[in-house]
Amino acid sequence: MPETDSPSPSPSPAPSAKAWQLPRRRTSPGVARRRLRDFLAPFPVGELLLPTGQLLVSELVTNAVRHTRVPRDRLIGVHFRLTPDGTLRIEVHDADSEKPVLRDTPAPVSADSGRGLLLVDALARSWGCSPRAGGIGKFVWCHITPEEDAA
Template sequence: MAESFGSNEVTFRLSRSRRSVPRSRAALHAVLGEWEVAQDVLETAELVLSELVTNALRVPVPSDRQVSVRIARSPEDGLLRLEVSDAGSGRPEVRKPSDDETGGRGLLLVEALAHRWGVERRAGGIGKTVWAELKASDIVAEPVEWQVAAVMVRPGQRVRVRGEWRAVRTVRSERYATGGLAVVLGLDEGPALRVPAVEPLAVRGEGDGTA
């Protein structure tokens, strides 16, 4: 599963396999967990994405054609957007199957759960993209970050340590045995971080992580 990450979107491709539906759900959980999306929105998004991916996998296309998924957030509009693209022709339509039919309710469920949904031609390729948007008023944009020398870090900010963001509780300076200046950052988790005073660190601001 090839992946591409941005601050407000994640895209990945799935093989034409039954395992791709649970894989798409796992990826969705990881992304929405990182974005701190509410549990009820996550559960709705899981149902919608599962239906969209399932439908895309059923489209008759060559077996080497993958399914593309895009998960994006729009903090300004309070919307979460799910897109699933396939190489198939045609335009899926909502069906209203009879009570004795076991299938055909996928888009009916999407229509019921989504704020809005639609179909459009696939950008830059053959096939189509089926998309759905969910209301998610609690999503926020990726916090602004910048780089500063370690000596400029202040308590209350957050620094990136081995790929994880940690809150800075205390800051003190000390000398190396060789005479250089070091900065020791006391963090909310794990051991203190001891680095040269001039080493650049990725920093976010106090509280919600914005500048």
């Protein structure tokens, strides 16, 4: 096998998953970023996934905190899964059944919101929204691979 100048990312040793519930608070996106960093730390591919993963989990949790129409005491579910091929799946669950809408154009520069899903759409290999089991709420998910993160 020929040598290359840049090493390939090492796949994770085994599938791994973790889930948490967070309160709907302004501090929750930061907590989700730290939890993702801790989740990815043991995996060789984790460093490659971390920058984009932290950005996207922050955007998805922020959307759940700011835009869901449910009582404030409802929790947000955050799920991570890393597959052997190095794909990171991020899911953010909330109790609001209304699906997020991807805007056709970015929000004005002066706006303090409106760019989250555009970032998810641009940086994730794939993403979507699905109803939660039991029919209450939804979860927004995205997949990130080291190739997307390196771009």
